[in-house]
Amino acid sequence: MPRPNHHFLNFMGKSETIWPREFECPANLPEELISQASVESTQKVQALFLAAFQELSAKWEASARLDALYRQVLLLSNRCDMLEHLKTISVPIETFAPEPYNLIKPFHVVVRFEQDQYIASFYDANLSDSGDTQEEAVSNLKDILLSTYDILTGMSEDELGPGPLQQRKVLEEFVRKES
């Protein structure tokens, strides 16, 4: 009966024999080598191998599970950071101190994160400003709000288009310059 041809293709694509042809298959070992003692040893080795394999498998599974959990935690952490940035907050404006302006009534500005910067907006007056932090954006908005108030109140109504005119009306409801 022809023996199976054990060979493999090496990296060059050339067929090579794995082991010497006379020991090509364990089933072809001479009978005298297979004694009772060697069978027992083989069984012990098999049992040990099986135990070691099972232990390694369990460890590998635990490691894979931990790895998957680590990835999920990392993903959630990143999403939390992103949501933290995207969160829109409402900030009450209650004073313009130390600037010489009175706040007639408090109002809220909305701060949102957009394209690597914070944008603070007072929508009623269509005024917004940006900053690298939420505090800077709000501070910049207060600054632009007072500058815009000064400019618009220094002009007559005839000189203002619909947008700035509306802005002035809104600002005059909230801001008054100290006399």
Next chain:
Amino acid sequence: MAVITKELALAIVKKLKAQIVTGRKAHDIALVHHEGKLIATFGIRRGSRKDQGHGHIPSAIFVRTSQAKLLGECPMSRDEWLQVLRSKLKI
């Protein structure tokens, strides 16, 4: 990086032929006039960084961020911008 940078903001100022006045602390103010009337204002943050974010400008000039970018980068002209404002009854 911010879409509307200081560099782009200054290009928009030029495109809209805005007049720059000195603001209070952190800004200069750009004033855009049309037919003798002030039609839009926006702040230009002081500072040397060219990539400084100016994401507040689109809403101040009544356009979307993409349109503000077109204004700064050239494809949209001042007249086309005025047309947008006309459609929104801002002039």
